[in-house]
Amino acid sequence: MPNREFSKPTEAVRTVRQARVYHPEPVSADAVNELLQVARWTGSSRNTQPWHFIVIDDGEQLRRISELRTPINWVAGAPLGIALVLDGANPSSEGYDEGRVTERILIAANMLGLGGGVAFYGDEAQQAEGKRILGIPSEKLARSVVIIGRPVTIKDPRPNRSQPGRKPLSEIVSHNRMGVTR
Numbered sequence: 001m002p003n004r005e006f007s008k009p010t011e012a013v014r015t016v017r018q019a020r021v022y023h024p025e026p027v028s029a030d031a032v033n034e035l036l037q038v039a040r041w042t043g044s045s046r047n048t049q050p051w052h053f054i055v056i057d058d059g060e061q062l063r064r065i066s067e068l069r070t071p072i073n074w075v076a077g078a079p080l081g082i083a084l085v086l087d088g089a090n091p092s093s094e095g096y097d098e099g100r101v102t103e104r105i106l107i108a109a110n111m112l113g114l115g116g117g118v119a120f121y122g123d124e125a126q127q128a129e130g131k132r133i134l135g136i137p138s139e140k141l142a143r144s145v146v147i148i149g150r151p152v153t154i155k156d157p158r159p160n161r162s163q164p165g166r167k168p169l170s171e172i173v174s175h176n177r178m179g180v181t182r
């Protein structure tokens, strides 16, 4: 991956993309610790901090997760995952907290010269299997792992990849009242 140089400070965040193909080298213990500190300091609803993080550096565990469903088969080739476990007491606010902490980990990984990607376990049965693999009690909300590593590319290698790029602002922004544009 080329060195990232930015003409605007916000570009460092705007250019964070999902990576699915990684070099095999391990993520350093220092980098893992920095990512966990960033995760720990993420804001959450009423500061409940309803999370637990499982650092997965065992290739066999990553392979098992990758087999939960085809769209996450790329997880098998990554050096590290951070599985998110939410308490399960308030699924609605915890879902929001889960999204916030995920995005912070991904941004922090990019700031460390690494990359990352989200992998969702899938439907209820696949979530139950993910919990079984990782030893997570069934009452917890656990449905994703944030994968970290040094990306080879940010191109999506999957045959059924989503459409890349983003909608223009003109399609997604209103002013003062929905539907009113300038």
Ligand SMILES: Cc1cc2nc3c(=O)[nH]c(=O)nc-3n(C[C@H](O)[C@H](O)[C@H](O)COP(=O)(O)O)c2cc1C
Binding pocket: 016, 017, 018, 019, 020, 071, 072, 118, 119, 120, 121, 154, 162, 164, 165
């Ligand atoms: C809730 C959520 C679930 C996702 N699940 C998966 C997944 O299971 N497998 C995968 O390869 N990418 C997954 N992604 C990544 C999205 O496909 C990715 O964010 C989107 O295509 C935009 O990619 P880009 O930022 O590289 O353009 C998920 C993203 C989110 C926010």
